Amino acid sequence: MSYWIVQLLNAVQASMLLFLVAVGLGVVFGLMNVVNLAHGAFYAFGAYLGWTVLQATGSFPLAFLLAPALTGLPGLAVYALAVARMQRAGHLAQVIATLGLLFVSVEALRALWGDIPLEFPVPPALAGSVDILGTPYPVYRLSVVALGLAVAALLWLVLSRTIAGAMVRAAVDNVEMAAALGVRTGLLFPVVFVLGCALAGLGGVVAAPLLSVHPGMGVEVLVPALVVVVVGGLGSLQGTLVGALLVGLADTFGAVMGPQLSGAAVYALLAAVLVLRPGGLLPARS
Amino acid sequence: MRALLPAVVSVAVSVLLAGPSSAREYRVGLLLPYSGVYAALGEEIEAGFRLGLEHFGDVLGEDTVTVLKEDTEVKPPVGLVKTKKLVLQDRVDVLAGIVSSGVLAAVRDFVHSAKVPLVVANAGNVEATGPKCSRYIVRVSFSNAQIARPMGRYMAETGIRTAVAMAPDYAAGHQHVEAMQAAFESGGGRMLAATYTPFGRTQDFAPYLTQAQATGAEALFAFYAGSEAIAFIKQYAAFGLRGTLPLYAAGYLNSRLTLDAIGDAAVGSINSLHYVTTLDTPENRRFQQAFRERHGRIASEYAVQGYDAAHLIVEALARSKGDPEAFVDAAREVRFASPRGPWYIDPATNNIVQNIYIYEIVKDATGQLVEKILKVYEEERDPPNGCDLAG
Amino acid sequence: MFRLFDPLRTALALLLFGAGVLRALTGDVFALEILAETAVFAIAAMAFDLLAGFSRLVSMGHGLFVGTGAYVYAGLTVLGGLPPAAAAPAAVLGAGVAGLLVGLATVRTRDVFFLMATLAFGQMAHVFVLRSPALGGDDGLTGVPRPDLSALGVDLSDGRTFALAAVLLAALVYLLLGRLLASAFGRTLLAIGADEGRVRALGIGVARHRVAAAALSGAVAGLAGVLAACHAMYVSPGLFHWTFSGEVLTMALVGGVGSLVGPVLGAALVVELKYAVAAWTAHWGAVLGLFLVAAVWAGGDGIYGRIARAARALRRRLRPGPGGAHVRDGAGSA
Incomplete structure (x- = not known):
């Protein structure tokens, strides 16, 4: 019994990491109708920038706070140079240009930080483990779950209870209408885009102590993040959360129950969802 | 051109420069x-x-x-x-x-x-x-088998009776585990389960580690390299398995190339490899x-x-x-x-x-991670395995 | 509508074909290798164009069809002992069936959802092949034979002859696909891409046409797979992976879809660029990436679209007739 509970925890923890990375991708899609394959790069930048801050200051809180903020800077550059001018270019052009930017980002990481993976230790304050029905479980992983849930709750509050959130929802629903009603999309779009990048950066720095910090990490996370967004239905917060949970569950329990199929479970889930519901599970727009 | x-x-x-001495x-x-x-x-x-x-x-x-x-x-x-x-x-x-x-x-x-x-x-x-x-x-x-075989032998010789194995799901992963298993079992040990993780796509090993722990085996044999190795061993340590499920690995897991990125998580693991930096x-x-x-x-x-x-x-x-x-x-x-x-x-x-060296990663007096050799299997040679170039 | 013998398209196709033949006749060993690889990608990218350029269905799973073609061919010859002459048609057919099945499964999806669905099927196939010891798993299958055309006096084991044959095959695919797209079938595909709902309202079977196009696209990509297997005399699971599908997608979109010649141009440019840059830096990925961004900045319709627009502007300037309007403009509708 405790075995399955621990595996469920593993699944939820993986889901929360995916959620942090995917939420920006999904919101940008829903709001601006932009497919941004370069999004994975911000996840990698978050991890690397966090590492650099940690090396420079030795402070974990600073690393975790500054990494997402610093990730917003390349985010702003990408918005200004590519996304803003491609908004009306159609998905085809967006796919190519942002894929190109992703390639550039990998080489930038290699040039700046080298090919050898870097060490990002678990913060000492969260290094221990707690007993879950007789099985020790790392505190840090539990913290990741808590962080993911907190971010989801905060985003939900902002979107549903604030003026800014109402503007975002209106713009997702119908950009022209929102603009006509006085929503300044010229300001709203870059702010949301950069926040999405910062969340991916947060995902990256949070993942760093669990995984390894290496140049390919942004490419590796891209496909799972896309799967989350598409399974959930583009552009809705609930959809992204549900998508992340489903993908995390499929990946974890696929690995545990059918070792011969592990790695395929996520894609089987994606295929099944799209065959049955060609627009994802909870699309923002019908 | x-x-x-x-x-x-x-x-x-x-x-x-024509002539017998021409370079x-x-x-x-x-x-x-x-x-x-x-x-x-x-x-x-x-x-x-x-x-x-x-x-x-x-x-x-x-x-x-x-x-x-x-x-x-x-x-x-x-x-x-x-x-x-x-x-x-x-x-x-x-x-x-x-x-x-x-x-x-x-x-x-x-x-x-x-x-x-x-x-x-x-x-x-x-x-x-x-x-x-x-x-x-x-x-x-x-060869993959050359590195893993002595480890299977060593584990059996040191009295380990049951083990589980983890490796990436591609040819090298299978070859390491199979060679280790054959040597381990002919020495009297028993392999309880071998788990192959999606190659190059696995960064979170938690489900597999939880599974390995649940088998109740005495030891874990693993083969990973590069960024997968770092993620694997850090997570192995974070789940507190060092006390309950000692790690035996093909030495790329703690390669000098990535040992600094692994840090203290590597301490205590036992490795087999064809080279040790401290020889x-x-x-x-x-x-x-x-x-x-x-x-x-x-x-x-x-x-x-x-x-x-x-x-x-x-x-x-x-x-x-x-x-x-x-x-x-x-x-x-x-x-x-x-x-x-x-x-x-x-x-x-x-x-x-x-030679294949069996060694443990330990911390020396200055806090540096170093390899401590436990045993040397000399002149380790692969069987011909269907190859005959000698004749 | 799509006109096979549109002057601009035909001029560019002849130019590319001429350059390919010239290169096959005069190039050094490395150039011949690159040329054969270009032909593989050109055929795969044309297959991609059939869906993307006409029905607006952008696939991230063409590696599935290329891989199926390559593996059926390799499996039947290496494991089954069949002669290449029998294995090649079977491989093309097999890839066509794969296209049919994927087309059926994705028939209700559009846009990014179609892209993701094809990606899912491709990745599942990749995992399957990777985990099939019979297919060589990660190491793939070696010893794949090339067809024996010695009866015709053609020796395909010679690199130059093979490269020339690859160029001719790509040209043949271009002509056949062009012929097909200029027909009523091609017009229907274009109409589906423009407005699926209206086509449906006209009582034309949208699903039927989409599935048929997917099957055909799969078969053509399968042919690219057979060519790849013959070229390398080796197949590996990497053909199925999404990054390979992404390469095909990139080449076709950079060159300009909906023109059939654009993807060929894109394949030639990207393959050449990759090897040329890799010769002087290990960071060739960055150069390729910047090239992709630049290609989009040049205009969303790829290099062919850019050329077509420039040609139109030139024509207008050369013939400033009264009113200046030229309604009949072949390239504009492609």
Whole structure:
């Protein structure tokens, strides 16, 4: 019994990491109708920038706070140079240009930080483990779950209870209408885009102590993040959360129950969802 | 044209210096990944290779070696195209390198029929010196089974009765686990389960680690390399398995290349590998010192593989004067005192015969992570496995 | 509508074909290798164009069809002992069936959802092949034979002959696909791409046409797979991976879809660029990436679209007739 509970925890923890990375991708899609394959790069930048801050200051809180903020800077550059001018270019052009930017980002990481993976230790304050029905479980992983849930709750509050959130929802629903009603999309779009990048950066720095910090990490996370967004239905917060949970569950329990199929479970889930519901599970727009 | 020019120049030079003492320029094609997930390995092997040329190039006297680098990425078709270029266009005398088994499998038939010697400096697939062996392909690195077999033996000898195994789901993963399992079980142990994780796509090992722990085995055998290795061992330590499920690993898991990125999580793990950085021999001290002066870090097993590949190549070139058949004969006869200890090429398979070290990662007095050797299996040799080159 | 013998398209196609033949006759060994690889990608990218350029269905799963073609061919010859002459048609057919099945499964999806669905099927196939010891797993299958055309006096084991044959095959695919797209079938596909709902309202079977196009696209990509297997004499699971599908997608979109010649141009440019840059830096990925960004900045319709627009502007300037309007403009509708 405790075995399955621990595996469920593993699944939820993986889901929360995916959620942090995917939420920006999904919101940008829903709001601006932009497919941004370069999004994975911000996840990698978050991890690397966090590492650099940690090396420079030795402070974990600073690393975790500054990494997402610093990730917003390349985010702003990408918005200004590519996304803003491609908004009306159609998905085809967006796919190519942002894929190109992703390639550039990998080489930038290699040039700046080298090919050898870097060490990002678990913060000492969260290094221990707690007993879950007789099985020790790392505190840090539990913290990741808590962080993911907190971010989801905060985003939900902002979107549903604030003026800014109402503007975002209106713009997702119908950009022209929102603009006509006085929503300044010229300001709203870059702010949301950069926040999405910062969340991916947060995902990256949070993942760093669990995984390894290496140049390919942004490419590796891209496909799972896309799967989350598409399974959930583009552009809705609930959809992204549900998508992340489903993908995390499929990946974890696929690995545990059918070792011969592990790695395929996520894609089987994606295929099944799209065959049955060609627009994802909870699309923002019908 | 670009390729022709050096050839023209070298012809001109040899005409000018005509006579018995004329210097020859040998061309060595270096096939390594400089982009993609193995880029760090490519750089490391090349660093060792260049050092080897410097240390041993004297045996060639007046003759010189020119290195032509090609990026194989991690893509077998790209590796094949680059190999054809080096052989057919650049007319290299010898090929060296190759990190991934897939690339080796892809170039094998071409190299064999072109009769150009290839000195493999990493890729460890057992077929390459087994059923698919070739007279022209000599391996100075290791075979997957050669590294894992002694570990299975060691675990059985130290009284471990049950084990579980984890490895990435590709040929090298299966070959490590199967060789370890065979040796472990013939020594009286029992493998409870072997889990193969999606290769190159697994960063979160938590589900598999939880599963391995639930088997109740006495020990865990693992084979991972590169970024997967770092994620694996950090998570292994974070789940507190060090106390309940001791880790035995093929030594790439704690390679010097990534040991700093792993940190304290590596302490206590027991590894098997063909090289240990702390070996106290004149050859190893010279090698490590020179490498550190050049690159500012400790040389890993990958650097040794490049170093020894260069050593073998210059020795065999000196004896054969570049004739491919004579080169292969020479390569199969030479014996070496290397940083990793004595080694030679097995004439039956063209695979290396070398010591395999079992060692533990410990913290020394200054807090540095170092390898403590527990046992040495000398002259570890692969069975012919369907290959017969001796006759 | 799509006109096969549109002057601009035909001029560019002849130019590319001429360059290919010239290169096959005069190139060095490395150039021949690159040329054969270009032909593989050109055929795969044309297959991609059939869906993307006409029905607006952008696939991230063409590696599935290329891989199926390559593996059926390799499996039947290496494991089954069949002669290449029998294995090649079977491989094309097999890839066509794969296209049919994927087309059926994705028939209700559009846009990014179609892209993701094809990606899912491709990745599942990749995992399957990777985990099939019979198919060589990660190491793939070696010893794949090339067809024996010695009866015709053609020796395909010779690199130059093979490269020339690859160029001719790509040209043949171009002509056949062009012929097909200029027919009523092609017009229907274009109409589906423009407005699926209206086509449906006209009582034309949208699903039927989409599935047929997917099957055809799969078969053509399968042919590219057979060519790839013959070229390398080796197959590996990497063909199925999404990054390979991404390469095909990139080449076709950079060149300009909906023109059939654009993807060929894109394949030639990207393959050449990759090897040329890789010769002087290990960071060739960055150069390729910047090239992709630049290609989009040049205009969303790829290099062919750019050329077509420039040609139109030139024509207008050369013939400033009264009113200046030229209604009949072949390139504009492609």
